[in-house]
Amino acid sequence: QVQLVESGGGLVQAGGSLRLSCAASGSIFRFNAMGWFRQAPGKQRELVAIITSGGSRNYTDSVKGRFTISGDSAKNTVNLQMNSLKPEDTAVYYCNANFPSSDYWGQGTQVTVSS
Numbered sequence: 001q002v003q004l005v006e007s008g009g010g011l012v013q014a015g016g017s018l019r020l021s022c023a024a025s026g027s028i029f030r031f032n033a034m035g036w037f038r039q040a041p042g043k044q045r046e047l048v049a050i051i052t053s054g055g056s057r058n059y060t061d062s063v064k065g066r067f068t069i070s071g072d073s074a075k076n077t078v079n080l081q082m083n084s085l086k087p088e089d090t091a092v093y094y095c096n097a098n099f100p101s102s103d104y105w106g107q108g109t110q111v112t113v114s115s
Contacts, residue, residue, distance in 0.1 A: 002026040002104040004095045009109030012085055016113070020080040022095030022106060032098045034078045036069065038091035038111075045094070049080060062088075085113045 008020040020036065035050030049059045049069035057069055068081040078095060090113050095106035 002028055002097050002099075004097060004104055004106035006093065006095045006106040006109040009093060009111045011112045011114065014085060014087055014113055014115050016085050017081070017083045018085065018111060020082065020093055020095075020109060020111075022078045022080075024076045024078070024095075024097060028076060028097065030099065032100060034071065034095070034097050036078075036080045037094045037096055038089075039094070039108075040088075040091040043091075048093070051078065082111070085111075087113045087115045089113050 003025045005023045006020060008018060010018060012018055031053055033050050033052040036048045037045050038048050039045040047060055048063055049067055051057050051069045051071050059067060066082065066084045071078050089111060091111060092108040093111050094108045097104045
């Protein structure tokens with residue numbers, strides 16, 4: 001079993017920055033990837049950024065150049081640095097851990113960007 005706890009969401013003005021953190025506990029060895037997803041009201045959940053166990057990173061096009069995903073294996077955390085935030089980034093952000101036979105999700109953290 002894996003537990004994921006997100007933190008770092010909040011309210012920020014357009015152009016500002018936030019840093020999200022996801023603390024993982026439990027049986028976290030041999031994961032495929034960890035990532036951040038988001039879901040805005042009335043929209044489907046979408047992938048924002050992902051980092052694989054090998055260290056590869058991928059981003060959805062709308063956040064490239066603005067968001068950076070990083071992992072700290074010593075602390076079992078995955079972070080998402082979000083710069084130059086836009087109102088369209090407003091959503092609930094979820095941490096995800098993908099394993100060969102299962103997925104785990106955090107409870108979500110709200111990010112609101114005001115114009």
